[in-house]
Amino acid sequence: MKKTLWFYVLVALQAAFLIVMSVGFYAMDEWGETINLKTEPVDPRDPFYGDYVVLNYQVESFPSSKWEGKDDVERGDKVYLLLENEEDGVSSLIKASDHPLDPDANQIVVESRMEWRDQYNDNYRVDLGLDRYYVEENTGREWEQAEDRIVTIVLAPWGQKKIQSVR
């Protein structure tokens, strides 16, 4: 009897885990903070791969002057980006580091992962993990026209983030 009880506890936990994964997505709209980020023109050779747009955020690459972390940062390491909201409503990068940064008012910290350090051009590239935006099928043409866009991103207090809209 006790075993059956524990079994159903285990089953409930599994269902709950899946549900929480889903609820987090909807709850972000309620408790998350939104920021706007500019994307660079997408790679013209292959802007579409399947039915999603590839997004290159401007804040994802920056010169080494904005880097405040250790030199031997490795691919996949956590990188904190300090963003500031500018007058046109778009956020831009103030500095980046591999240790946590303190935001002032009007500033926000976003987590990303180190991609690579380009020593030749002296800049860094990180990955926000939001490089794909799924669009409805057969709407590719419309998306191809626009060159750079403003993407609205929601950041949840628990570290989750998602794309809200692409303009």
Added chain:
Amino acid sequence: MNHSQIAKESKKWVEEEIITDSQRHQLLERYPKRGQKPLLLTFAAIFIGLGFLTFIASNWSRMDDLVRMGIIIGFLIAFYVAGERIYTKYSNTLGVSFILIALLIFGSGIFLIGQMYHYTSYSAFPFFIWAIAACGLYVLWKEWTFFISAIGIITVGQIYSGFVYQQLHFLMALLFLVVLGVVVYRSKEASLTLMFGISYLIQSLILVLSEDLNYYWLMVFFLTLYLADDLVVKKGEVRVFKTLSVIAVFTLHVFGVFLLGQEWITNASESSFLFFLLWAVLFVGAVIRAALSSTNYYWADLILFVPVFKFPIGDAISLGVLFLYSLIWLIFGYRTEVSRWVNKGTATFLFTTFLAYFQLAWDFMNRSVFFFTGGILLFLLSFFLERKRRQVHKGGRAE
């Protein structure tokens, strides 16, 4: 009593003229065949399940996210509940397979929902959660199926983690060592120990490769497995961990023969203090273990666990280690007339000879001459070794 039992017994009764043949049939009709029902039911369930699956698969992209969620959760719970009911009431195997399907739904559900909601994961965390569920099922039901599932999920998850994220998932490794390790320690079941050992070796390889550790760290992991053997061995059974670790370390030396002489392996020469410390502690442990052993030859394996670094003659030293190892087993085998040891010594000696020959002669010998000479060399060697071995098998003295 069931149908088949009655059928078997009543045949004898007819032969002994206790009942007539028609009475036998009457009796048999009173006990309908029970076995067929679950079988038919199983097929029915599989067909309905397949119908649902194909329907869902073809309409998946058109469904709303919440509908998809409902389907995943619904199937998950339905299969778990059905599995539990069937297990306790009808058949253990069928129940286990239902619960196994539910476990698979849970795993694929994590990935499907992750995809639906654009989750980006930076580690093998989904596999970790999935493995916890599998371990939990094993702890509750004590069915080997779930243990094997847990090992499978963890191993695949670690390989995935190594390839995609260039790291070993440490929490998953901890889960593996603590939960599954305790199971292996308690059960002392050779086949489970074997699976655990192989997964351990794969994970240590991933750790060394992904963390850019020097290759000789493998020696520490292999030696740990070697020493852990005493914990999981059942009296009179095969020493699984010991055999696995010896095979692994032997293979490592074989790679050493080929690679340690190469110029491009540069970072392998730097040595670390921590490695020496750990290795020394384990090695001393192994020596003490060998001294306590009832058979005096236990320490022969230890030769293989001497690490070889990248010296100018590192490859030759690796080769020397392999030769020494096989010769010791050969000599021990002949002296004690234990044919198992003679076989082990013969096989490794032949292999090492071939390796040495390949390493030394490949570069400057004509290819056909290389193979001819090698073949003749191996033939002669195996002839003498085989003759010796037979003497041992016959129980004659090998002088």
